[in-house]
Amino acid sequence: MIGIILRRILIAIPVLIIVASITFFLTRLAPGGPFDAEKKLPQEVIDNLNEVYNLNAPLYEQFFDYFSNILVGDFGPSFRYPGRTVTEMISTGLPVTFELAFYAILFALFIGLLSGTIAALKRNTFLDYFPMAVAMLGICVPTFLLGPFLVLIFGINFELLPVSGWDTLPGDKVLPSITLGAAYAAYIARLGRGGMIEILGQDFIRTARAKGLTERQVVINHALQGGILPVVSFLGPAIAGLLAGSFVVETIFQIPGLGKFYVEAAFNRDYTMILGTTIFFSAMIIFFNLVSDILVLILNPRARDS
Amino acid sequence: MSNSSLWSDALRKLLKNRAAMFGVFILVSLIILAILAPVISPYTYDYQNLELGASAPSSAHLLGTDTLGRDLLSRLLYGSRVSLMVGFVATAVALVIGVTWGIVSGYYGGKVDAVMMRIVDILYGLPFIIFIILLMVVFGRNIWLLFGAIGAVEWLTMARIIRGQVLSIKNQEYVLSAKAMGVSNFYMFRRHIFPNVLGPIAVYATLTIPQVMLLEAFLSFLGLGIQPPMSSWGTLIRYGVESMEEYWWLLVFPGITFTMTLFSLNFFGDGLRDALDPKTSSD
Numbered sequence: 105m106i107g108i109i110l111r112r113i114l115i116a117i118p119v120l121i122i123v124a125s126i127t128f129f130l131t132r133l134a135p136g137g138p139f140d141a142e143k144k145l146p147q148e149v150i151d152n153l154n155e156v157y158n159l160n161a162p163l164y165e166q167f168f169d170y171f172s173n174i175l176v177g178d179f180g181p182s183f184r185y186p187g188r189t190v191t192e193m194i195s196t197g198l199p200v201t202f203e204l205a206f207y208a209i210l211f212a213l214f215i216g217l218l219s220g221t222i223a224a225l226k227r228n229t230f231l232d233y234f235p236m237a238v239a240m241l242g243i244c245v246p247t248f249l250l251g252p253f254l255v256l257i258f259g260i261n262f263e264l265l266p267v268s269g270w271d272t273l274p275g276d277k278v279l280p281s282i283t284l285g286a287a288y289a290a291y292i293a294r295l296g297r298g299g300m301i302e303i304l305g306q307d308f309i310r311t312a313r314a315k316g317l318t319e320r321q322v323v324i325n326h327a328l329q330g331g332i333l334p335v336v337s338f339l340g341p342a343i344a345g346l347l348a349g350s351f352v353v354e355t356i357f358q359i360p361g362l363g364k365f366y367v368e369a370a371f372n373r374d375y376t377m378i379l380g381t382t383i384f385f386s387a388m389i390i391f392f393n394l395v396s397d398i399l400v401l402i403l404n405p406r407a408r409d410s
Numbered sequence: 411m412s413n414s415s416l417w418s419d420a421l422r423k424l425l426k427n428r429a430a431m432f433g434v435f436i437l438v439s440l441i442i443l444a445i446l447a448p449v450i451s452p453y454t455y456d457y458q459n460l461e462l463g464a465s466a467p468s469s470a471h472l473l474g475t476d477t478l479g480r481d482l483l484s485r486l487l488y489g490s491r492v493s494l495m496v497g498f499v500a501t502a503v504a505l506v507i508g509v510t511w512g513i514v515s516g517y518y519g520g521k522v523d524a525v526m527m528r529i530v531d532i533l534y535g536l537p538f539i540i541f542i543i544l545l546m547v548v549f550g551r552n553i554w555l556l557f558g559a560i561g562a563v564e565w566l567t568m569a570r571i572i573r574g575q576v577l578s579i580k581n582q583e584y585v586l587s588a589k590a591m592g593v594s595n596f597y598m599f600r601r602h603i604f605p606n607v608l609g610p611i612a613v614y615a616t617l618t619i620p621q622v623m624l625l626e627a628f629l630s631f632l633g634l635g636i637q638p639p640m641s642s643w644g645t646l647i648r649y650g651v652e653s654m655e656e657y658w659w660l661l662v663f664p665g666i667t668f669t670m671t672l673f674s675l676n677f678f679g680d681g682l683r684d685a686l687d688p689k690t691s692s693d
Contacts, residue, residue, distance in 0.1 A: 119532050130548050244672045246624055248631045249665050252651045260655060341534075348539040351632060356651065366540075367632050370547045378547060382540050389537045 109398055116390050123386045124174075128167060131375045179380035184372050190380035197362035200270055204353065204361060205346050207277060208285035209339075215285075216292025217332065221323065223293065224300035224331070235293055242290030247349050251283040251356040268358040280357045284349045288342055292335050300331035333404055340396025344389045416609070416686075423685040430681025433674035440671060444490040453481040455488035456639040464657045474659040476649060482660065485641045486667060492642040493668075496557060496626040497619040497675075503561025504622070505615055508568025513603060515569065516576030517595075527573065530566050538563040542625070546634050556635060560625050564618050571614055575607045609686040616679035620672045627668060643668045 145153075154160050161169070173180065179190035219235035226232050245253075258279060259267035266276040303309065304327055312326045350363035358364075362381065369377035424430055443450070452472075459479030467474040473482040515526040542559045549555055579585060585602050593601075623643075629635035630644025631651075638645065643664050650661030 115532065119536070123536060127544065130544055133548060240676075244620075244676060245669055246627065246672075248628065248647060248651070249669065252654055252661060253665075256654060256658075256661075344537055344539070347537065348628065352628065355632065366543075367634075370543050370632075370634055373547060378544060382537075382544060385540050386537050 105401055108401060112394055112397055116394055120387055120390055124171070124383045125167075127379055127382045127386075128170060131379045132163065132166075174383065179384075180376050182374055183376050184369070184374035190377050193365050193377065194362060194381065194384055197360065197365045200359060201350050201354070201361035201363055204270075204277075204280055204284060204350060204359065205343075207281035208346065208349075209288065209342075211281055211285035212288035212292055213335075215289040217296050217335070219289075220293040220296025220335075221300055221328070221331070223297045224304060225319075225323070227301065232297075236297070239290035239293045242286050243294075245286075247283060247287065247352045248356070250286055251279075251353060254279050254283055255356070270357070270359040270361070276357075280353050280359060283356070284346065284353045287349070288346070291338060291342070295334040295338055296332060299334040300327060303327045303330040306330075329403065333400065336403060337396060337400045339399075340393040343392040343396075347385060347389065420609075420682075420685040424681055427681040427684065429677040430685075433677035433681070436670060436674040437678065440490060440674075441494060443487060444494050447484075447487040447491055451481075451484035451487040453484040455480075455485050455641055457481065457484070464653070464660070466657075467659055473663045474657070476657070476660055477653060482646075482663060485646060486643075486664060489641040489643050489646055489664070490667070492553070492636055492640060493623055493626060493644070493671075496560065496642070497623040499557045500560040500564065500622040500626075501615055501618045503558060504564035504568055504618055505611065507562065508565035509572050509607070509611060511565065511569040512572025513576055513599060513607070516573035517580055517599070517603060519577075519580075523573070527570075530569055534566055539625075539628075542629065543632075543634055546629065551634065551637050553636060553640075556626065556629070560622050563625075564622055568611075568614055568618070571610055572607055575610050576603060579603060579606050613679060613683045613686060616675060616682055620675040620679075623668075623675075624672065643671075 159166070170180065177191060179194065182188045182190055182193060185193075219239075223232040223235050255267045258264045265278050266273040267279065269276045270280075271277075309322060309327060312322045317325075347363065350361060351367050352363075353359070354361045354364035355367055365377070366381045366385075368374075369381065457480060459475065462475055462479040464477045464479075465471060465475045471481050471483065473486065475481055476485075511526060511530070515523045542556075542563065545555065545559050580603070585598070588598060588602055626635055626642060627644030627647065630642050631648045633648065636642040636645050646664035647661065647668065650664055654661040
């Protein structure tokens, strides 16, 4: 098993390097310099700026400079916000995005596993059909519709919850977390139901029941570990989707997280910011995929041998 | 031919599936409306009536107008052309790449397969949404680039599924006997492999279309996809959200249209899968 994990890690490193290089050269390929403002700047100013931002050096030299700086955590300055560095923006935005993602996943796991397990236990009853119909709805309605919809109902019509901001008003974290987590709750419910149904039909469950365990013990001690396997292997790829979701949710709810910064940077063509965050996001996604693969290996004895 | 009975069986099952038929009905109507948009829409997509501004649904503007006095129904009809086209074109791109990749990888096997599938594995781990955004930023917000980029992302699952199918087909007796008779590879693909993977291709194509449309709408929502004065459902939803507090109709109608389409495609795709799956033939 250690061998498999090591091999996964060894694959992840070149992938990350390739992603970072492609991103670097793509942003350098982009038409128009970073200082193309509305007003034409004097040539000397442009020359000076190029000097300061090291844009006169040969491309390969810029490339190596950039990557040696990244290794010590320096993503360079932002092109659009003079005086701010990309590292600074990542470090202020990241904790917010992480917190949002954490609540969203927590919400998704709680609702998803609960309704998935109940649906599997009460198969073909109302407690199965109803949550699964809601789950279908949750998968089909995209985040950028669900968010505004929740805002209209709970924020504007009933004035129950704040509709924007983060950590400024009590309860302002509720709507964003639910918006971001809803689709995952739906997926987890479906995956959890499928996994549980498969496990509940197996011999060791019958043995456990034959031993006279209560239904609760059977489910919690025996079925759940295997039943949530599909959910665990889904969590890695889900992180990537969660990130995309955070772009939308942070934009809708005006949350000062990394996702909002990224969308703004893409909108403003802040190339260094895009470059830095893309590399950072890629590293995160690759890392979480790795973690979920390893978790599956630990939870599933059969995957270990192959 | 044994093929035709599989397909006619599937058709019979599909016709009995009410959710799938509802999906087909909605989709066909939408496609007809989209094709006829220049003929039937009451105004052009860039027609403005600044004096009117935003107005609630009325007899002159059935779904109301936006803040620039543009007719929402017309923009929705024209937008459906863009959104549906993204769905079909990008899915076609994904199909061509994915099917070729999967067939070649599965059929040749061995080292070729190992290398090709490792590439797919690696690509799977990449943050593609970010890459599409990057492409849109670097090369400008070009609609054809958007089609290509989305298609280039969505082929991975297709390649995996087709490869699996080919692997299971290629060791069956009729393929082995064809091989023993010395038919060319091309003939083999055309006559034996391709017809037998058509089912999964059809199923996953219909399930890919909604994902692609979602991706386009997502990008347009962020302002990184289709640019004004053109409209897609994604851009309309974006404007709808901006002004939903005063002008609810600008969000509600595009939102309903988009969600209905996604539902229909998913119902149809699920129905097709059940219809083509031999395991469900007993019931």
